[in-house]
Amino acid sequence: AQSVTQLDSQVPVFEEAPVELRCNYSSSVSVYLFWYVQYPNQGLQLLLKYLSGSTLVESINGFEAEFNKSQTSFHLRKPSVHISDTAEYFCAVKTGNQFYFGTGTSLTVIP
């Protein structure tokens, strides 16, 4: 079975500073990669995904993630964060019909 590791459970960062949320997974065989964002007491919303093609994928609100097959990583980055980015972020790997989620990273943007 897959395992997904999000190394940082909490990441505080000042507004307008850059941020990187790390994600590593256990196997690179036929995987599809996702980042989701969750606001308090809500479901998960897709932030971005890697299925194939370019290893750098971007979201509409300035986040990007790069698929690195050799390092089995899919780190999420944003060059300048906003207060509204405060949320829980989950990395996920899909193999077959199943999704495997990391334990999440709580991003807190400090004014």
Add this chain to the structure above:
Amino acid sequence: SQTIHQWPATLVQPVGSPLSLECTVEGTSNPNLYWYRQAAGRGLQLLFYSVGIGQISSEVPQNLSASRPQDRQFILSSKKLLLSDSGFYLCAWTRYAGNTEAFFGQGTRLTVV
């Protein structure tokens, strides 16, 4: 467009009482359906998934069960709740074909007292 509905949004139940959480999907056919539980600080735990009517796969043995009586309906049940069943329950669906993302409902906050 496709939508997913999950209810109730919050629920407080006594220990030993039954549970029924419902999830329905609109605007698609033959979706794969999932139930997850999210405990504080522990990420998402896959409980059940289904690839068709009456087809349920259980990932974690526990006192919960799932059923899929219709193509786009997925129900999570328990005969007797335990304190440890408290958590945030999320329903999700994916398209039957293709490696696409999962779409999540808004979740049910269950507190067992």
